[in-house]
Amino acid sequence: MIKLNENYLKLQDSYLFSTIAKKVSEFQEKNPNKRVIKLGIGDVTLPIAPTIIENIKKSADEMSKKETFKGYGPEQGYDFLREKIVQFDYKTRKIEIEKDEIFVSDGAKCDTANIQELFSVDNIVAITDPVYPVYLDTNVMAGRSGNFNKETGKFDKIVYMKVCAENDFKPEIPKEKVDLIYLCFPNNPTGTVLNKIELKKWVDYAKENKAIILFDSAYEGFIVEDNVPHSIYEIEGAKEVAIEFRSFSKTAGFTGLRCAYTVVPKELKIDGISLNKLWNRRQTTKFNGVSYIIQKAAEAVYTEEGQKQIKQNIEYYRENARIIREGLISAGYTVYGGVNAPYIWLKVPNNMKSWEFFDELLSKANVVGTPGSGFGPSGEGYFRLTAFGNREDTIEAIQRIKKLK
Amino acid sequence: MIKLNENYLKLQDSYLFSTIAKKVSEFQEKNPNKRVIKLGIGDVTLPIAPTIIENIKKSADEMSKKETFKGYGPEQGYDFLREKIVQFDYKTRKIEIEKDEIFVSDGAKCDTANIQELFSVDNIVAITDPVYPVYLDTNVMAGRSGNFNKETGKFDKIVYMKVCAENDFKPEIPKEKVDLIYLCFPNNPTGTVLNKIELKKWVDYAKENKAIILFDSAYEGFIVEDNVPHSIYEIEGAKEVAIEFRSFSKTAGFTGLRCAYTVVPKELKIDGISLNKLWNRRQTTKFNGVSYIIQKAAEAVYTEEGQKQIKQNIEYYRENARIIREGLISAGYTVYGGVNAPYIWLKVPNNMKSWEFFDELLSKANVVGTPGSGFGPSGEGYFRLTAFGNREDTIEAIQRIKKLK
Structure with missing residues (x-):
């Protein structure tokens, strides 16, 4: 008689965006x-x-002719794209990554979700709180979470690393031993960052404790400050302990096109077994590569024109972030993030709950944001606004919020 | 200390295509x-x-304008595509499938690989032998296989259902109880099919034994014979026991574009829990939808023009299959498949091993095929040729093979 994966039943339904x-x-x-x-x-x-x-249209033309038609591509991505990634995203920062350490995929969401498959279900998982829910949910599904505790809003076996104003949104090294550490910087949802010295602590911890860091740098394109690492491999020794996730979604607007990549360095080994080889085995078995057309689209990101054009877009969003940030500050709000990230994380005023503030903002200013509590128990009392709107709306939203006070 | 998923170490490296x-x-x-x-x-x-x-170019144009730009789409696929699938792939065959039973994905490989996540690791898995290796390997990775036995070439806990000339390539209902049954018809690699009466046996077995059938009909587009079901849902009661996988890869040439879909009927429940809901949870957590552009490409498959054009292509491959099949028969080979499928499965002559025949064919006829033993121990003594080559090459290959005899 067929039985379910009972871990699925432990998942907490997130009604965050549907409730909104x-x-x-x-x-x-x-x-x-x-x-x-x-x-x-x-x-x-x-x-x-x-x-x-x-480039999309050109590659569509290639697909329309027998001579240039492409069937199955390499599951790991075409060399033309992997080489560009190596050159532009790493070599320019003096990081040596080889092209067969790059695995092109259809999304950082998929990759950060799937990567846990490589590890034992006995491993202890550490996530920040608040957090991008995918890291948590995929470990619940795999059976690493233990049971959900309704009182704390937490799972028994997951180690939650609180990030809040009191610790300047820098997760502290857990007291208990942890094996798999998810770090996302620039952070979703808080928009905060770690500098190189702060990130080095984690690399050192992972080395000493034989832990692995899963480093999500999907928002890397928004970094402006010099001491903020774009890649965890800027930290010495990180190749021995870290897997990095990157995406074209937020840097080049690919949320609807779907392309990302994951870096699994060859130095990364457990008991002498190469994680690069295991991930390659995983991808070749369970994935069939990204559409040729979409990989050609991603390749265009690295041309001179492409770089100019995507940087204009990032600049546009960054200016929105500045408008939100400075507007809220001048209105007396306490605000975090929004400098090296498209997210602004604000302290909800007057000891309101996140959802109360949501209701107030909607009813009085007719502005929609995301309640911080939706990202984890320690998100309570915070609120997320994003810089991805259009300029006029962003300006008007802030004007309306200012009038609230 | 971090530990590996040790099940990965049980995987048998397949050197099939790299050896070729x-x-x-x-x-x-x-x-x-x-x-x-x-x-x-x-x-x-x-x-x-x-x-x-x-359609690809038109949708690229949409993506280039602010007014028509598409960001994240629904993880389950856009309604415009799901509705076409319901209408053209099911309603025309008098099968009632609702659009929220359709999950659009980037490949049937991914879906047939991921689906096992919904089920307990204690379930007993049945696969045909020979088999499309993804069904086996993903269950090894998940821990359902037991250990590999070098003598038999089989895993301890997997139930292998032999398909060979002796049973006319119809898998027999296993004597032991099984929970998860992978069936692929038209079959890869043998190119053989089940008729409706034969498939009904499996639906009945699954109902009686509370098993689930994972039905891969990626080659459905090649079916010509009336009594061969295009969908398992042509069999009464199948919605209560079967998940179906479909792909645009072989029917519309999408191997390099990447689009497929999976049907999880709402009637399908385990202990009252809806698998449609679980798969929805899996996909929304671990997947971010197929590129808008690719979904628009898939939509075009269902237009009048699209249908005409893809049918021409299938007809071309089918004619290749006929040439191979009839050519080999007239040369005295014993041949299976190739009528409702793009694969021709031949009995290797003179009691040669599959790899011996490979070497002979390569050296004497300069033709490359795939040794049957690469698909499982019971593939030994067989050999696969595919109808996907071009016409001239296909004709010449058969002429060369004929001269061998």
Whole structure:
């Protein structure tokens, strides 16, 4: 008789974005004349850069002719793209990564979700709190979480590393031994970063304790400050302990095109067994590579024109972030993130709960954001706004919020 | 201290296609004047149909404008595509599938690989022998296989259902109880099919024994005979026991574009828990949807023009299959498959081993095929040729093989 993977039953349903959508549509129904501005969801809004579109069309033409048609590609990605990644994302920062350490995929979400398969279910997992929910949920599904404790809002066996104003959003090294450490910097949802010295502590910890760091740098493109590492491999020795996840989603607007990559260095071994080889085995068995057309689109990101065009878009979002950040500060809010990241994390005023603030912001300013508590128990009392809206809406949203005070 | 998923270490490295590539390149080096014809790999060669290319370009244009740009799409696929699938792939065959039972993905390989996550590691898995290796390997990785037995070439806990000339390539209902049954028809690698009565036996078994059938119908587009089911849901009651996998790869040449879908009916429940909901949870947590552009490409498959164009391509491959099949028969070979499938499965003559025949075919006829033993121990003594080559090569390959005899 067939049995379920019972770990799935331990998953806590997240109603975060569906609850937001429901509240917004109810509000709109009752207030048809109010224009609601949405700064809630972490999705880009600017169109794909012209050079990238051109490459998509060119590669579509290739697919239309027998001589240039491409069937199955390498599961790990085409060399033309892997070589560009090595050259532009790493060599320019004096990091030596070989092209067969790069695994092109259809999303950092998939990769950060799938990577845990390589490890024993007995390993202890550490995540920040608040956190991007994928890291947690995929470990629940795999059976590493233990049971959910309704009182604490936490799973028994997961080590939660609180990040909050009191510790300047720098996770502290856990007292208990941990094996798999998820770090996302620039951080989603808080928009905060670690500098090189702070990140080095984690690399050192991982080395000493034979732990592995899963480093999600999907928001790397937004970094402006010099001492903030774009890659964990800027830290000496990180290749022996860290896997890095990158994405074209937020840097080049690929959320709807789907392309990302993961770096698994050959130095990374457990008991002499290469994780690069294991991940290669995983990908060749369970994945069939990214669409040729989308890989050609990603390749165009690295051309001179492509770089210019995507940087304009990032600049646009960054200016939105500045407007939100400075506007909120001048309105008396306490604000975090938003400098090296597209997310602004604000302290909810007057000891309100995150959801109370959500309701107030929606009803009084007609602005939608994301309650911090949706990202974990320590997100309570915080609120996320994103810089991905358009300029006019962003300016107006902040003006409305200012009037609230 | 971090520990590996030790199940990965049980995986048997498949050197099948890399060994083939090596042997071919060695042969070419020694015989630079011989033209080798490759009928080994199951990948399409005809270009993408014009209507599909047009839709790719149109959707690229949409992505280039702010007003029509698409960011994250639904993880389950866009409604425009799910509705077409419901209408054209199911309603036309009088099968009622709802659009939220369709999950669009980037490949049937991924879906058939990932689906086992929903089930307990204690379940007993049944696969045919020979088999598409993904079904086996993903269950090894998950810990359902037990250990590998070098003598038998089989894993302890996996139930192998032999398919061979003696049972007309119809797997027999296993004597032991099994929980998860992988069936692929039209079959890869043998090219054989089950008719409706034969498939019904499996549906009945699954119902009686509370087992689940994972039905891979990636080659459905090649079916010509009336009594061969295109979908397992043509069998009464199958919605309560079966998940179906479909792909645009072989029907519309999407191996390099990447689009497929999986059907999880709402009737399918274990202990009252809906597998549709679980798969939805899996996909929303670990997957971020297929590229908008690729989904628009898949949508074009269902237009009148699209249908005409892809059917021309299938017809071309089918004619290749006929040429191979009839050519081999007239040369005295015993041949299976190739009628409702792009694969021709032949009995290796003179009690040769599969790899011996490979070497002979390569050296004497300069034709490359795939040794049956590469697909499982019961594939020994068989050999696979595919219909995906071009016409001239296919004709010449058969002429050369005929001269061998």
